[in-house]
Amino acid sequence: MNYKTSAISYKLLLTIGSSIALYCGLLLWDGKVARSQEKAIFITPSDGFVKHSRNLSPTSETLAQHPEADRLWYEGLQLWGQGMLEDGWEQGLQWVQVWSPRTVEVFKQAIEKWEAARQLYHAAGMLAKEAETLYMIGVVYENLGEAQQALNYYHQVRSLRQETGDRVGEGIALTIIGRVYNRLEEKQQALNYYNQALVLYRETGDLSGEALSLGNLGRVYSSLGEKPKALDYLNQALMLQRELGDPTGKALIFKDIFAIYSELGEKPDRGDLNEALVAIDELLTIIEDVRTQIGDANLRTSYFTSVQHHYQFKIDVLMLLHQQQPDKGYNTTALETNERARARTLLELLNEADT
Numbered sequence: 001m002n003y004k005t006s007a008i009s010y011k012l013l014l015t016i017g018s019s020i021a022l023y024c025g026l027l028l029w030d031g032k033v034a035r036s037q038e039k040a041i042f043i044t045p046s047d048g049f050v051k052h053s054r055n056l057s058p059t060s061e062t063l064a065q066h067p068e069a070d071r072l073w074y075e076g077l078q079l080w081g082q083g084m085l086e087d088g089w090e091q092g093l094q095w096v097q098v099w100s101p102r103t104v105e106v107f108k109q110a111i112e113k114w115e116a117a118r119q120l121y122h123a124a125g126m127l128a129k130e131a132e133t134l135y136m137i138g139v140v141y142e143n144l145g146e147a148q149q150a151l152n153y154y155h156q157v158r159s160l161r162q163e164t165g166d167r168v169g170e171g172i173a174l175t176i177i178g179r180v181y182n183r184l185e186e187k188q189q190a191l192n193y194y195n196q197a198l199v200l201y202r203e204t205g206d207l208s209g210e211a212l213s214l215g216n217l218g219r220v221y222s223s224l225g226e227k228p229k230a231l232d233y234l235n236q237a238l239m240l241q242r243e244l245g246d247p248t249g250k251a252l253i254f255k256d257i258f259a260i261y262s263e264l265g266e267k268p269d270r271g272d273l274n275e276a277l278v279a280i281d282e283l284l285t286i287i288e289d290v291r292t293q294i295g296d297a298n299l300r301t302s303y304f305t306s307v308q309h310h311y312q313f314k315i316d317v318l319m320l321l322h323q324q325q326p327d328k329g330y331n332t333t334a335l336e337t338n339e340r341a342r343a344r345t346l347l348e349l350l351n352e353a354d355t
Contacts, residue, residue: 069120076113171200211240247282
C-alpha cells in the first residue's frame, strides 16, 4: 500500500479524519501486525510515504528500542478503541461526543497508559515517540470535549518537533492546532495556524502538506462567507493534488469546490465533474480494499459508516452529470451506487449480528 493507494493519507488521518477513521488507520498501518479483538491483521509495507512523519504505533523495530513503553502505548490504543466501540461505534464518527461514564473511564485509562509510555520515552530521550504519545493524549481530550487540554498537549507536540528539527512534523502539529480552533469557531486563530503550517510545508517542499493547508484555508474562508477567496485557495490545492495524483485529496477538494458552486448557484463544468468522478471511484476502490483488511466485524462496520459521505459525493457528481447529459445513464449509475452502499452497510450489520 503506497502513498497513491492509501485510503486516507497520514496527514489527513491526523488532521481531518474522524476518530474511528484515525483508529482504523493506526491499526492498519504499514509494515506492522495490529490486533483488534484478538484478530491479527497483516499489512504490506509501504514505499515510505510517511518517512517524514514517523510511525504512530509500535513495530518490531520500535519494540526493540523500548518494549515496555511500546507495550503501554499499544495498550492505550486498545483502550481508546474499546471505549469508542463499547459506547456505540457511531460515536466515533465525530471528534467530540457525549460519552457514557464507562467510556469516559476507559478513555482516562488510555490516557494513563500513554502518560506512562510518554515518561519512559522521555527518560530514554526518544523525543519523536514522546511527541506521538502526547498527540494521542490530546486526541482523547479532544474526544472528551476538553479542547484547552487537547491544545496544551498539541502545543507540546509542536515544541518537541521543533526541538528535534522535524519541520514536517511541526507543520502537522500546527495543522492539528488549527483544526481545534476551527472546531471552536475561532476562525482567525485557525487561519493563523493553518498559515504557519503552509509556510513550513512550502519551505520543506512537502507538496501534500501544502495542498492540505491550502484546502484548510479555503474551507475556513468559505465558512466566513468569503467564497471567491475560498475558491482561490481550493483551486491552488486542486492543482497540487493533481500533481501528486492523490485521489483522496483530490476528491475532498472537488467536494469543497462543488459545495461553494452550489451555494453561489453555479454549476461545475463537465471536465471537472468527470475528473472528480474518476477520483472518487479510485478512492472508493481503496476504501473497499481497506475495509476488507479489518478483521473485527464491529470495527469494519464503524469504518464503513465513517466513509459513507464519499459514496454520497459520487452520487451527487453523477446527478450533476445527469443534468448536463441526461441520455448517458448517469442517473442509473447513481441509483446503483446508492443501492450498493446501502446493501454493504446492511450486510455488515447482519454479519455483526451473527458474530
